[in-house]
Amino acid sequence: xxxxxxxxxxxxxxxxxxxxxxxxxxxxxxxxxxxxxxxxxxxxxxxxxxxxxxxxxxxxxxxxxxxxxxxxxxxxxxxxxxxxxxxxxxxxxxxxxxxxxxxxxxxxxxxxxxxxxxxxxxxxxxxxxxxxxxxxxxxxxxxxxxxxxxxxxxxxxxxxxxxxxxxxxxxxxxxxxxxxxxxxxxxxxxxxxxxxxxxxxxxxxxxxxxxxxxxxxxxxxxxxxxxxxxxxxxxxxxxxxxxxxxxxxxxxxxxxxxxxxxxxxxxxxxxxxxxxxxxxxxxxxxxxxxxxxxxxxxxxxxxxxxxxxxxxxxxxxxxxxxxxxxxxxxxxxxxxxxxxxxxxxxxxxxxxxxxxxxxxxxxxxxxxxxxxxxxxxxxxxxxxxxxxxxxxxxxxxxxxxxxxxxxxxxxxxxxxxxxxxxxxxxxxxxxxxxxxxxxxxxxxxxxxxxxxxxxxxxxxxxxxxxxxxxxxxxxxxxxxxxx
Numbered sequence: 001x002x003x004x005x006x007x008x009x010x011x012x013x014x015x016x017x018x019x020x021x022x023x024x025x026x027x028x029x030x031x032x033x034x035x036x037x038x039x040x041x042x043x044x045x046x047x048x049x050x051x052x053x054x055x056x057x058x059x060x061x062x063x064x065x066x067x068x069x070x071x072x073x074x075x076x077x078x079x080x081x082x083x084x085x086x087x088x089x090x091x092x093x094x095x096x097x098x099x100x101x102x103x104x105x106x107x108x109x110x111x112x113x114x115x116x117x118x119x120x121x122x123x124x125x126x127x128x129x130x131x132x133x134x135x136x137x138x139x140x141x142x143x144x145x146x147x148x149x150x151x152x153x154x155x156x157x158x159x160x161x162x163x164x165x166x167x168x169x170x171x172x173x174x175x176x177x178x179x180x181x182x183x184x185x186x187x188x189x190x191x192x193x194x195x196x197x198x199x200x201x202x203x204x205x206x207x208x209x210x211x212x213x214x215x216x217x218x219x220x221x222x223x224x225x226x227x228x229x230x231x232x233x234x235x236x237x238x239x240x241x242x243x244x245x246x247x248x249x250x251x252x253x254x255x256x257x258x259x260x261x262x263x264x265x266x267x268x269x270x271x272x273x274x275x276x277x278x279x280x281x282x283x284x285x286x287x288x289x290x291x292x293x294x295x296x297x298x299x300x301x302x303x304x305x306x307x308x309x310x311x312x313x314x315x316x317x318x319x320x321x322x323x324x325x326x327x328x329x330x331x332x333x334x335x336x337x338x339x340x341x342x343x344x345x346x347x348x349x350x351x352x353x354x355x356x357x358x359x360x361x362x363x364x365x366x367x368x369x370x371x372x373x374x375x376x377x378x379x380x381x382x383x384x385x386x387x388x389x390x391x392x393x394x395x396x397x398x399x400x401x402x403x404x405x406x407x408x409x410x411x412x413x414x415x416x417x418x419x420x421x422x423x424x425x426x427x428x429x430x431x432x433x434x435x436x437x438x439x440x441x442x443x444x445x446x447x448x449x450x451x452x453x454x455x456x457x458x459x460x461x462x463x464x465x466x467x468x469x470x471x472x473x474x475x476x477x478x479x480x481x482x483x
Contacts, residue, residue, distance in 0.1 A: 002033040004179055006203055007186035008042060009049035010196025015042050018204075021176055026092030026322040027314050029361035035179050037204040043171070043212045046200040050142035050169035051218055053197030058139045058167035062117040065165055069114035071192040076107040076157075079188065083153060083181055090152055090178040092322030092363065093277055094314045102154045106185075109157040112445045117165040120466060130480035137470035139167035140220035140244070144213040146206075146234070147182075148226045149175035149324055150280040150385075156182055159223045160199065162465045171200045171219070173210050177324060179203055206230055214238060221245065221469065225282075228383075228409075228454045235457065246458035246468050248282070248450055250383040251411030254404035255285035256426060258397075259293040261416040262438075267298065271305045273414065273440035275367045278323050279387040282455075283412045283434070283441060287380055289403050292393040299371070299391055303347045306367050312355040322362045323386055329363040332386035336368055339379040344370040344390070375403050383409065397426065405431045410452030414440050433459070 004023070005012040017036030025032045038046075057065070076083065083106075084099035093102075123135040145159035156174055163170050174182035186201045202209060206226075214222055214237040221244035224234045231249040238245040255270055273285050290298045314321035323329050329352065336350055349368030354360055371391040373380055380390055394400040404413060412434040415426050427435040433451040436442065443449075449461035458468060 001031070004033055004035050004183045004203065005186070006036060006038055006042065006046075007189065007199070007201040008046045009052075009200065010190065012187065015039070021204075023090075023177075023179060024325065025089050025362075026324050027359050027362040029326065029363065032089060033180065035176060035203050037176075038202040038209050040208065040212050043202055043209060043216065046171045046202050047142050047213075047216050047218050049197035049200055050171055053195055054139075054141050054167075054169045057169055057195060057198050060167070062120070062165070065167065066114035066118055068193050069110045069161060069165055072188065072194070073107040073110035073114070075188040075192055076103060076110070076185070079184070080104070080107075083184060086180040086184055087153060088314045088321070090180045091149065091324055092314055094318050094321045096317055097277070097321075102151060106153045106157040108445070109154075109161040113161040113165040116162075116462075116466065127476075131476065131478050133474055133476045135472050135474045137467070137472050140469060140471055141168065142219055143168045143170055143221040143223070143469065144216075144219045145170050145172045146210050146213065146222065146224045146226065147172070147174050149178040150277060150282075152178040153181040153185060155225055156185070158460065159225070162460075163223070163469050164198065166466060166469045168469055169198050169200075171202060171213060173202055173204070173213060176203060176205050210234075211237065214243075215241070217241065219243065223460070223468070224248070231456065244468060246450075246460060246465075247456040248460060249411075249454060249456040250385075250409055251282045251451060251455050252287060252381065252383050252407045252409045253283060253285045253412045253414070253432070254287045254289055254407070254430075255414045256400045256404055256416065257288065257290040257294070257298060258400075258415075258417040258419070258422065259291040260418050261294075262418060263294060263297065263301065265438075266416040267301045267305055269440055270414075270416075271302065271309070274389045275306070275309060275320060275387050276441070278320050278365070279367075279389075280324065280385055282385075285412075285414055285440070286384065286389050287404075287407075288389055288391050289394050289400050290391060291400075292395055295391075295393040299347070302391070303369055306369055307348050309367050311353050311364055311366060313357065313359045320364075320367060320387060322359070322364050324363070326363050328386070329365055332365050332384055332388060335379055335382070335384045335386075336370070336388060339370045339373060339377070339390075342373055342377045342379065344373040344377070344379065346370055347391075349387070375406050381407060397422065401426060401429045405429075408454040411455035412436070412451070
């Protein structure tokens with residue numbers, strides 16, 4: 001049984017764990033590792049290590065920090081097979097998906113911000129002929145990066161990379177459910193020439209470990225991705241201590257399918273989007289709103305394509321693997337049961353799957369399509385975070401927008417139409433931070449990423465995250481002759 005480690009001040013150790021937490025392989029239900037829970041004292045040591053490393057790291061030039069980040073990217077590439085294996089073991093996702101998507105994107109995160117930090121410009125404003133204002137941005141100090149379980153290394157590096165690039169030092173807390181790749185990545189940091197204390201990784205549940213990080217008086221900013229309820233607690237802790245906070249929270253994302261769409265292309269794309277990563281991506285569309293004129297045709301083609309999806313052993317070329325845990329599997333199945341009680345009709349799926357062989361005890365859910373629910377039914381209002389979508393017809397564009405916006409969430413939406421004016425019009429009317437038109441998950445790392453309403457506060461990506469992890473200072477110079 002592998003025993004995992006924290007990384008504090010360049011040292012990998014369990015640091016006398018408060019307790020050991022089991023780490024499961026969701027595909028088999030078997031325990032594969034033991035995770036040490038950090039003590040509150042260790043959290044404090046990690047913050048102190050980050051503070052001590054900050055002066056030297058922040059004084060390096062952007063180019064010097066970029067060199068280290070590129071080495072980290074190269075190390076991720078060099079260990080891609082091992083990291084992909086751990087990522088699949090951690091999450092239950094198909095191994096080929098982890099190898100093709102998650103691990104390359106983790107390396108890309110470091111390369112993108114290594115390049116970005118060398119291109120950041122200061123602002124200068126000539127107020128008059130003898131007065132100039134210039135604005136510089138400096139790193140904050142010790143910051144906390146708290147990442148979720150659905151895309152463990154992908155989202156951990158999405159936070160760490162810009163923070164380090166800008167000269168901050170990081171205390172990271174990955175999800176205690178999926179800690180394997182974060183631990184392996186921590187072992188690579190010394191090989192990249194990352195000085196001790198610049199990046200620290202502490203393990204344990206959100207309460208008490210994450211909460212201790214959020215409350216720590218010397219943590220200057222918190223970047224958090226996770227559930228909306230936890231995000232509210234993070235925001236409360238940060239507000240009382242005047243910390244900067246970025247929250248990327250839940251979503252209940254609508255897809256608006258208009259009658260003039262390219263129907264076969266739309267069906268294919270939405271099947272992929274709805275069930276990617278077993279539906280465990282905050283950006284997955286889960287409310288499919290379809291023009292009533294093509295509703296019957298869309299339903300027939302969509303359900304047929306969903307029935308073709310393969311579910312099973314992540315080590316084989318399946319479309320869907322396991323969901324992340326037995327607890328999460330039970331939650332998803334309860335929502336499907338609730339949909340039936342609320343009058344929904346299950347068109348395909350609707351239950352657990354028990355593959356033969358080594359995965360017989362794993363946590364698998366059949367990709368599920370439900371119709372016949374009102375827009376305010378609990379399954380249409382609550383983020384299920386699993387392979388479950390609902391179909392709802394609409395009469396016209398006005399109703400489609402109204403149904404799409406009838407949610408506490410506002411993260412992402414997709415619009416499917418060949419009518420250019422409609423595409424722009426609907427995109428403007430949707431209350432979401434991201435709108436994809438005739439596509440899904442085409443990401444440009446220069447663009448703002450985040451949501452409205454209960455989907456979060458602030459934005460990550462591009463210039464937005466570079467602003468978040470820095471503090472602006474304006475300097476006003478009067479160079480007139482005072483004599």
